[in-house]
Amino acid sequence: MNPALAGASIVTAAQMRAAEVACFAAGVSQVALMERAARAVAQQVARFARSRPVLVLAGPGNNGGDGFGVAWVLAEWGYDVTVATLGQDWNGAAAVMRDRWTGPTTDLDDATPRPVLVDGLFGIGLTRPIAAPVRGRLATLAAAAELVVAIDVPSGSFADQDASDGVEADITVALGALKPCHVVGDTARCGHLILADLAIAVPGDTRLIARPVLHPPSRADHKYTRGLVIVIGGTMPGAARLAAGAAARGGAGYVVLASDDARVPFDAVVSRKPDAIAAMLADPKLGAVLIGPGLGRDDEARTRSEEAAASDCPLVIDGDALALASIDQLACRTAPTILTPHSGEFDRLFGTGGGNKLERTRDAARRSGAIVVHKGADTVIAAPDGQSIVAHPPAWLSTAGTGDVLAGIAAARLAASRDPMRAAIEAVWLHARAASLAGPAFVADGLAMHLPQAIAECL
Template identity: 45%
Template sequence: MTIPAGAPILTSDAMRAAEAACAESGLSLAELMERAGAAVADLAWRIGAGAPVLILCGPGNNGGDGYVAARRLAERGVAVRVAALVPPTTDLARAARARWTGAVEALAPGMKGAPLVVDALFGVGLSRPIASELSKTLEGLEARRILAVDVPSGVDGDGVEPWRAPLKADVTLALGALKPAHVLLPAARDCGTVRLANIGLSADARWQSLPIIKPSAPDAAAHKFSRGMLLVRGGAMPGAAALAAGGAARAGAGYVVLSGAGAQVPFAAIIAEDGAAYGARLGDKRLGAVVIGPGHNAGAALGADVAAALDSGKALVLDAAAIEAALPRLIDERGQHRAILTPHEGEFARAFPGLTGSKIDRALAAAEQSGAVVIYKGADTVIAAPDGRVAAAWPGTPWLASAGTGDVLAGACGAMLARGEGAFDAAMAAVRWHIARAARIGPGLIADDLIGT
């Protein structure tokens, strides 16, 4: 599974607004459909290698894209069959159907498949799951490869409802912009490899897939403090703080201090300090950021450590129980702290109960509420900023689903913050580093491998 990097993501409402803006600027919706259908035909031509194609057309504009693609493929000499669920119901789809001069079969149980099936039944506007009878028909369709137009039919394009697609796509062609379904589970599993077709829309890029971020080498004048001094505050489970400190060092921090009784230093290059020196170190003017939470249990000791870190005015990475400990002050002092929160699903639900919508919606609501950048972890990690920016990091790597890898990510976030990056940019860089490092290691990965050589 792959996703275009740094591509805009639009909800169905945002997509309709972008289409309306195109129409106002002189690019007609009919021309958009023609471009979309041509893009589908081009991709079907490439992946089908001239083999017969069956295009399934629905009643709306997604089906209209399918009729355009059928005409374009037939003009290239491809053997094309079209099967429709019902006649077109929109003016654009009717016009596209009228230009298709071939036969139209009924989409019915037991119908013959094809080497390549193009799913143009339902797009992002689907408001309910596909009926069970149609699902059975689609599941029984024989095909070597499935190409979905915009989203696989049956999924919720906005990623709110957990609907699944009867036809799991091998390739999905996103039209104009990615949709939340392409980057959020469970729908993302049904999309296969996602490609993006530029059809002339001007898309708001505040929401995007995770961009490619290449690590920058220190310049000739760099030294350990200019590369960022980071403090990792240890707790009752010193191994977690050691992983965070090691992650910070490997992610490029110039100077890492691990503070706490019984600190387990993973490398000789990391400075261990007794917990009593914590307050003094927070006052060090060279200190760029603090990581707190890995290995900490909730309680008065953590509350005191978090309060001291907030009082210091340093940039913060708050993980695990430290998120809830810090949240009341973050909310009261919204916008006064440069902070990154790194909750997994359970931690997010405890810190931000009652939020609804897609994972993107909930991450944005949490960022707005806290005034901090939120890395809502998982296979479909979402990074959200209080100003409305989003980066979606699907797909990551399943080998990160093991104990301690989140501690390493917290350390990497601290490394990026300590050298002066904005919280959102630091979070994106850390997540990209985390995924790339895990992908290089691959099967059998444990958290310790992430901080190894």
């Protein structure tokens, strides 16, 4: 994802339309706004087109109006431009843009490929899948072009859904704000994503992740104020060890690994027998507990998991402990809770119900009362109050054990701040940054070594 988009707002089509209406009410005309959009897209096309001939596809709605506007601006700048349409009439601002365009115009069926294709067929107003013949023409023209620039969304993508369809663009210029289809699902079809700021005020409760701000320890700090983390292990001790090491390198003041296996990742992590978990959970100095990595699902695992869930300790629940948890039990907790499911664990706990990944994760957070980190290439972090954050970690993380590392970092950050949303965001950012710093083909064991550098970048 384009790093310039850090912190950018993500809105639904309805929210975008409401924001546009408010903008009109404040005195901006629809034509002025469309011209703003068209100029912003034309600028991006000009950046990459290098004077090559351009074919603009202009659909029946305002996305098509933007298309005519882009054609008009590019022609003014000396570009060789042709427009292809579906042959409709246009209304409102789109009709104004259509009338401004006096250059060559053809039917989509008759259009011949050109090196640069600007896709203004459909935007956030797509209501049904594009008919097969139009879709076929779009795909042919896109495949024959050297550069495909989509206006707002790649035509065929439904703005409010996980991206799964639509033309494959090299560049997508999102207008005013990002939409769900830019950030969740198969987002690669957007190509390089650019946000055109149209000076429209949009809601800010859903955003792309941005680098967090962390604070160095103060003179008054000691190991317990920095955060005591207990990692409860089980049948696969290596996973808990990975998590404990990550908690230590993720900034915890003190890490205890409660496992039958006495091996620790390094000497600073303290090993304890897990027979006294109840006493450990009652320790008032405790900052956060992590349960799940390598826990197993036997009776002993169930007992440990229930003890942790029943405690009033800040808790990170990962892996096997998610399989042993229930939504009702989670909803009863009053202490901060972070859940870190991958998509399989998520579906098992919360079901595969409808909506995009943002909506499903927000719904899960609401039902469980927990912060939910729904992992994957499009990681969504959601809070019960509806706030949500999207991150796109490096795909090199798709290797065993990296989830244990993330859970360990989350526990360390939770112990430090006791604020589970903040902790989850910090953990996801630090994890992704450590992966970038680790370079290609790392193994999970080496990932946490890069956390101090990632933390240094947040100070």
